Amino acid sequence: MQAITDAELASWRNYEVGSRREIVALLCQISEKRQLVRLMIRGEGDACVTSLLAVDANSGTIVLDRSISREQNARIVGADKVVCETALDKIRILFNLQGLRETDFEGGLALAADLPPTLIRLQRREFYRMTTPVTNPVRATITLPPELGGASVFPLADISCGGVAMLDNKHQLNAAIGTSYPGCRIDLPEIGPVTTTLLVRNAIELTLLNDKTTRRLGCQFLDISRANLAAVQRYITKLERERNARLAGH
CATH class of the missing domain: 2.30.110.10 (Electron Transport, Fmn-binding Protein; Chain A)
Incomplete structure (x- = not known):
């Protein structure tokens, strides 16, 4: 160690x-x-x-x-x-x-x-990065200027204690590295909402199986409170337990 x-x-x-x-x-x-x-x-x-x-x-x-x-x-x-x-x-x-x-x-x-x-x-990012479920998705709400759609909802692809990967299907967000989005609300199923600033760290253009394109933004939590981070940790633990139960055939 x-x-x-x-x-x-x-x-x-x-x-x-x-x-x-x-x-x-x-x-x-x-x-x-x-x-x-x-x-x-x-x-x-x-x-x-x-x-x-x-x-x-x-x-x-x-x-x-x-x-x-x-x-x-x-x-x-x-x-x-x-x-x-x-x-x-x-x-x-x-x-x-x-x-x-x-x-x-x-x-x-x-x-x-x-x-x-x-x-x-x-629980560091490189150790624990959990894919979010499709059947019970996690969504982030970000407030944008009215001309860009106002408050908009974005599905998450994965989550960790360091941040999230977010899918911007309509290319609404500024994907420039270092762009920050304050006051983002992330609704964690069965845990509750957390609020934090998201800082864009990387962006990748993806082509889906149906030939549609989307953009995946890797975002870091910025100044997240201890209580909100604890909620993220609980959600990751919950996902891990559910995954382990599936692997065990329960």
Whole structure:
């Protein structure tokens, strides 16, 4: 895993998860899939690789495997907090742990800690770009000048936590790189609307099977609020679960 810089941590606050239920669910998945966890005591220079053995939502604790080094275990228990980094389905996850102490677990010694109050679920565009369903489409409403149609609706081709790909079938939009569209409303089925500025990053002309042409605009979210980004994350998670269910034949 890559080193973590202070600048990265500051920029990742929009990806922070504060829901206790969601935190417990993510930690349980990490434990069930036996994902390795990098535990950093004093930064990159003092770290060990461990695993999450158990998550107890009722007591508000988690259990981790110990380091093979007795001295390092002493530093872990003596630390005010430690930083943990792992990955789940290609999504980078970071969280702080406090109150670490030794505990008995299945006949041996392990480390217990309080459930983290928040964690960062770093869903980056290159990792998670979900195609939007045709049967229950996602649409973006953009307000244009009256001579260009006023408030117009555009279907989305895909969505990520970084932005969307939008289809401009009637070539109404200015596709120049850097064009911004403030106050765009994106209606996420079963989640609700989110509002953000869309910044055009690329444009591609496409020819469809019926020989009609359309234009696909790749747009970045600009100054999206934490609440709106959380709604996008929930929608992407919903799409992923539905896709996995279909693949499993459910």
